[in-house]
Amino acid sequence: MENNTNKKTNNNISTENKTNADESKKKKIRFISKDSIKDLAIWLTVSLGLFLILEYLSRKSSFEKVQLFIKDNTYATVINILLILGITGIIFFFKHKKAVLWIISFLILGLGIVSRMILEFRGMPVAFMDLYALQDGLSIASRFINAKMIMIAIVIIAFFVIGLVFMWKLDKKSQRFNGISNIIAWVLSILVFVVSIGPIKAKGIMHNIGWDVQAAYELNGFVYSILDSYFGYLRKPPEGYSKEAIAKIREEVDKKAAEDKRTIKKGKDVPNVVMVQLEGFMDPTKIPNVNLSIDPLPNFRKLAEKNTSGYMNVPTTGGGTARTEFEVITGNNFDNLLSGEIPYTSIVKEKTSNSLATALKKQGFTAHALHNFKGNFYNRNKGFKNLGYDTFTSVEYMNGLEYTALNWPKDYVLTDYMKKALDSTKGKDFITTVSVQGHSSYPMEKVNEDYPCKITGNIDEKYKNQLYYYCEQVREMDEFVKQFNDMLLQRKKETGEDTIVLYYGDHMPYLDYLYDGEEYLNRYKSPYTYFATFDIPKEENAITDSFQAGTELLKLGGVEYGPIEKLHAYLRNDKDYLKKVQLVEYDILFGEKYYLKDNEIQKKNTIKMGIDDIKINSAKAKGDILTVEGQNFTARSFVCLNEKMLETKMESPSKLTAKLNGELKKGDTITVKQLGDHDAELSSIKEFKIK
Incomplete structure (x- = not known):
């Protein structure tokens, strides 16, 4: 009985040692492996595909223009591909590489699609500065978005979720690091970009065109342009800027102004x-x-x-x-x-x-x-x-x-x-x-x-x-x-x-x-x-x-x-x-x-917001309706009772009605606020106190 027990114990130890050995072997990071070669191939293929699709979208779905860009702007082509490789290469630090690549690809393509839509609406693609006007853009989006676009968006989101679940399952047995070679390839793509971009910009091969955003995107490529629109936000003094240089310009301006014989109108003759x-x-x-x-x-x-x-x-x-x-x-x-x-x-x-x-x-x-x-x-x-x-x-x-x-x-x-x-x-x-x-x-x-x-x-x-x-x-x-x-x-x-x-x-x-x-x-x-x-x-x-x-x-x-x-x-x-x-x-x-x-x-x-003064002359309550009479009310005038905004209707420029949630009491304060986009307060008039 004791011998059988020892046998079982030895077998368990042997199995445990084997498992530990397998896990140790699994965790060992190789320089290169079959899995790392597969990951590398997927990374390169997807990145190249993203580049082609983004350029296709940004050039209004013209394969001919994409071909011309690759042919005539070789440096810009390489720079954009390197940037995409740099962004997508972070997958090599995750276990679920395919799932992460799926997410990154959808985000990048989503940006490209949004940019294409905005290009259709206003003639200019998306730039970093559009983030500062995001609320403004959303506030008028209903004038451009239709039911067909909403349905397409729903289908795309569903496709993304289904694809993400599938990719996650594919990576279930994957390792975080399949090979050091992939990390080295990713680092090299970044180093080549860093070393190359300076001389390319210095030669004027790629440059910003502030007044023509679309032309800049067509010259420099989509990914570079959208990133450049962010990094350009870090403003630098122009070459030659100094106190002495500016003083010299002002001196020159003032000298010519003193010599100007132009007739300047005076008094009542000055026009609006x-x-x-x-x-x-x-x-x-x-x-x-x-x-x-x-x-x-x-x-x-x-x-x-x-x-x-x-x-x-x-x-x-x-x-x-x-x-x-x-x-x-x-x-x-x-x-x-x-x-x-x-x-x-x-x-x-x-x-x-x-x-x-x-x-x-x-x-x-x-x-x-x-x-x-x-x-x-x-x-x-x-x-x-x-x-x-x-x-x-x-x-x-x-x-x-x-x-x-x-x-x-x-x-x-x-x-x-x-x-x-x-x-x-x-x-x-x-x-x-x-x-x-x-x-x-x-x-x-x-x-x-x-x-x-x-x-x-x-x-x-x-x-x-x-x-x-x-x-x-x-x-x-x-x-x-x-x-x-x-x-x-x-x-x-x-x-x-x-x-x-x-x-x-x-x-x-x-x-x-x-x-x-x-x-x-x-x-x-x-x-x-x-x-x-x-x-x-x-x-x-x-x-x-x-x-x-x-x-x-x-x-x-x-x-x-x-x-x-x-x-x-x-x-x-x-x-x-x-x-x-x-x-x-x-x-x-x-x-x-x-x-x-x-x-x-x-x-x-x-x-001062508005030319006309907005005033309250009287406020009376009848039942649950508060009537405010005054001057220069508009459709964007809203009655506030004790700083709480009420549901308001403009009856005329001299009359507003609002729905009360309770009785009007002595000492209550009423004001009228003008509300802009997103119901932001543009101005508020002096409080009117109930006596």
């Missing part, structure tokens, strides 16, 4: 200065192979024939309104900023900077901004504040709104609110107005049969439908231009005040006909012209770039230049003009502000 940015505005009669039954732009065309007009280079196409807006307002060249940057969400979100508003306020102007869309979209409420504006009237402060078939606010309403801005002060006013009516997307199905401008021509029906809708929007925008001009002429008769206006388009509209295949028109040029209630000279080729627009506006109006406008006015023909602009721009936006004199530096600023 207005800039009107027209969303997605262009001349549809310039589109080839298309016939229009009427001219949709008779008023703009009449202005262009009489006054200085033309086309200026803008830093965006199809979308990215705030980029052109920022160039015009500040005089800064977007070439010196980051790919896809939205300055309101990055540069002037938290800090002040100089602009036309700050320059004209030094001369006694009051600065107003108007926009018939959401006040905190693109962080405009913070951006305008930090650029020196005194008031900002966004759609949350407007009544009398009309809407397009796609629910964009029409521009007619802007005339009334620009008049209110002009009438709100006794002195001179500077107004920046940003319209929204012409915003994309443009429907491929006909939305109305009664638009007066009919479209004919040898183009697809879907393109005709887009043009049909678009032409109606620009026709009404053109009527708005006339409406505003007529108001200014009438106002001059009543007040004697002169006004000069710059009208310009922010970017080319994203019409598929202009972006699919052949490029019919320059995608980075927008029309501009002027109107004035007094005689202004007509000049040829006055503006080449949108960052020069403000300078030309002040020149034609006989208004004194600000410090940035002086730079453009006096050094524009200098051979090193753009380099000097770059140095001064960096100095003012990110540097030590050596260029600015003490009284020119923008200090902390306050801004």
Whole structure:
């Protein structure tokens, strides 16, 4: 019996030793093995496949363009493949390699698909800076996403989950490390990239094109471009930046300013200065192979024939309104900023900077901004504040709104609110107005049969439908231009005040006909012209770039230049003009502000939301309904009782009703808040106390 027991014990020990030996053998890391060769092959194949798919997506599903990229941009091709290898190579540190690779691949491809969708909607791919405007993008996503897209997304997510479960099971018996050779291969891919990228960039083979994001992606490849849009966020002083260099530029500017014989208007002769940015505005009669039954732009065309007009280079196409807006307002060249940057969400979100508003306020102007869309979209409420504006009237402060078939606010309403801005002060006013009516997307199905401008021509029906809708929007925008001009002429008769206006388009509209295949028109040029209630000279080729627009506006109006406008006015023909602009721009936006004199530096600023004062005159409760009467309420006015927001309905601009959750008591406080996008508070009025 004892011998049998010993036998069993010995057998158990032998089995345990064998198991330990097997586990020890299993845990031993080899330099290379069959499994490591398989892992290496999967890694290389998937990474190469990801590269090809991403480039295919970013080049609008054109294999021909992918082939040309690989052939003509060999260095960029290698760099992008190395980057993908570097990202996917982390699988060698996981046991479930296939599952991790599946997750990484889906994330990368998901980014590529999203970028392609955004490219279709606005003409520019995704960049790191879009994260700063993610909420804004999601808030208008419903205008672009349809049921078919949602169904496709659900199918893709289901496919991902099923595939992940399958891959996880495949890796059930895998080891964390199958071979040192794979780790070495991964490290080598990173080292080759690090060693190569510097010389390649130094030779200009791969470089950033700040004003043309899509061109940068096509030149440099998708993965590199999207990562570069992040690392470029770490700003560095431009070559040659120093206190002495900036002082020399300012000395040169001041010397030429002293020699300028330009007539500057004084006193009552100084005009109000207005800039009107027209969303997605262009001349549809310039589109080839298309016939229009009427001219949709008779008023703009009449202005262009009489006054200085033309086309200026803008830093965006199809979308990215705030980029052109920022160039015009500040005089800064977007070439010196980051790919896809939205300055309101990055540069002037938290800090002040100089602009036309700050320059004209030094001369006694009051600065107003108007926009018939959401006040905190693109962080405009913070951006305008930090650029020196005194008031900002966004759609949350407007009544009398009309809407397009796609629910964009029409521009007619802007005339009334620009008049209110002009009438709100006794002195001179500077107004920046940003319209929204012409915003994309443009429907491929006909939305109305009664638009007066009919479209004919040898183009697809879907393109005709887009043009049909678009032409109606620009026709009404053109009527708005006339409406505003007529108001200014009438106002001059009543007040004697002169006004000069710059009208310009922010970017080319994203019409598929202009972006699919052949490029019919320059995608980075927008029309501009002027109107004035007094005689202004007509000049040829006055503006080449949108960052020069403000300078030309002040020149034609006989208004004194600000410090940035002086730079453009006096050094524009200098051979090193753009380099000097770059140095001064960096100095003012990110540097030590050596260029600015003490009284020119923008200090902390306050801004009033809306022109009209919102007031509460009385508050009464009947049953569970609270009625608040007052002045200048809008659809975005919300009643708050003791700081708690109530369900509110605007009955009229002088009356709000809200649903109470209990009785109204003596000492309760009522206020009205204006809420913007995502129900963010834009402003709140003084509390009204129940007596």
